[in-house]
Amino acid sequence: MTYPVVRFVIALITGIVTYETIALPNWPIYLIGSIGLFAFLQGLIPLKNRSVTQNKLFQGFGALILFFTLGWYTTWMHDERNTPTHLTRQTDSLVAYEAVITGQPEARARSYRVLLSLSRGKTASGWRPVSGAIIAYLDKATAAGIPVNAPVYGQRWLVYGTPVPVEPPKNPGSLDYKRYLRHQQIHYQQFIRPHQRLVLSTGNPNPVKAWAISLNQWADSVFAAQISSRTEYGIVKAMLLGATDSLDPDTYTEYATAGAIHILSVSGLHVSILFLALTWVVSLVKRKARYPWIWPAVQLYILWFYALMTGLEPAVLRSAGMFTVLILAKAMDRPQSLANSLAVSALFVLFFSPYTLFSAGFQLSYLAVAGIGTWHPGLYQSVTFKHPWVNKLWEVSSVALVAQLITFPLAVYYFHQFPTYFLLANPVVLVLSNVLLYTGMAALLFSWIPYVNTLAGFFLQKIVWLMNGSVQLVGQLPKAALENLWLSAEELVLLYALIFAVVWAITSRKIMAPGLAACLSFWLAGSLLMDDYQLDRQQRFAVHYLPHYTAISVTDGHKATLLTDFAPSKDQRTFDFHLKNTFGQWAVDQITPVDLTEDSTQTNIPIARTEAYTLWVVHGKSILIINKLNRHAFWRLPAVVDIAVIRKNALRNWQQLDGRVVARNLILDSSNSPRLTARLLAEARTRHIPCFSVNQQGAFLAEK
Known part of the structure; x- marks a missing residue:
């Protein structure tokens, strides 16, 4: 069997990657496309001196070139920065703008996260058409403490204020949130106070999307009424509806450690489970069916009803598209090929949304399905057991083994950890997730019947409780997850x-x-x-970005001393979010925190310490940490220090350093006020003072 669509998808992907990685003008792509079109047309014209094989070669080569060009051009068309009215191309800053909520609002602890699509903006010269998307965070409370009404899809807002560009990662190894949002065509963000926003109207920009959101909210209300435990409710909401705002962070960590994190988000796995169940039911009743086309229609209806119920999540749309191809191929008695079906669905997805290619979910889901379809049959048939239940367990375990084998390099590349006991957790979780999906659909189906809906909710909660227990048992095993794994x-x-x-x-x-x-x-x-x-053999000095705190590390090999006024033991989550990946990337396995606010004997690095400053010598370099600048204090310092770190708003104007400190590198760390830092930087530019701001430029790094 040949796989022509696979070749076309590879050509399309090559064009998308070329656009993203190489800055090319349009004319070379048009030239390449013209060559491809000429070759394809040449293959269609029969000539006496050319064989059929040669014609096919011309056609195939031309088609590949055309799909490459299509990939580049489609990506160019979807890159909103190429639109003349896009926000990135405006020379004047906005002071106000009108925008519509185009995504389902997400409730957070203190704010609502909404996706806004701009229609026009106001600058100093007046109103003008402006396009682009903004991630906005609406504060939940007014100045008087009055709760704000939750935003809804389709609301048109008038917003006062200036959106700011999404910042790149400020510490080495941190998540590149800017790149992640850029692939969703989002380049700006804004935190909005209630008084900065005025609701102008409410409509439905996309009726299908509005219907999907309404269906998702209805299903959410059903589960909220049926499940009393918040932990179990959060898991059901995440697994079946694709919303993680009610998910407990500790539960998320437990599933990640056990290698079952894929269960906690709607994905191709859930659609696969539903598709297999529908296929089994159809196989039982189709023989007795008078009109054979009814059952494929029923399959498609249930499949897309579930896609709507999840709010048209991208991962579900991808899988629903793939299984739609399989259902239609079988209904028309066409030969079915998993490779071609995957390629067809990928072709449609990438044509309508080329930047999906750079999503970890897209890459992992297609790899997993391709690996399972290609390698699982051979692995499963290589070992057989007499007892049917043991054989069934081996079937589920072999699926988990193949999926982990094909996806673990990419998972390590993105998430930097590997679940050691995934073979213990995944078979149980896969079986229970099957039951959970069917029970959840039944709970929605019978939600209008008294007592039956209560019973369905009871079983739903107990299934999740059992799944949580199995995940926790695996997560508590020694070395349950190998962490700090990095691949280039x-x-x-x-x-x-x-x-x-x-x-x-x-x-x-x-x-x-x-x-x-x-x-x-x-x-x-x-x-x-x-x-x-x-x-x-690494030796590094770094001033890290840690909002409102000072964080200075001295790394020698696999050990690091962290000089900070932050207590990692009291706020592990903040440390993990900002600094864990940095030390993981540097393979640091021993971190010794030193409190900058107290006299410490944990290290012999400091050579001078006063209330105003601390002087260190690190790897042969002098490091001055300035805590306070008293007007009349006399400092005994070297004539020139290598690095001076100014913290806690100690510097108010540059004259305070005159005749006191001479430094090769002046650094304003992240414990300084952003507003004060911006003012000092502006003054430094006028006075020609070289200065580095951690708040604005990210971590300062120096290597020996």
């Missing part, structure tokens, strides 16, 4: 090449397959050993 892009490619080479060596008799696997394994091992060699 080159190592990711090498690891996937090695996996495919090993599978090829096992499943084929080619002489070169084992040799290729061995070469790739040596190459990968050499790359990892070189990384370890460099990390063993």
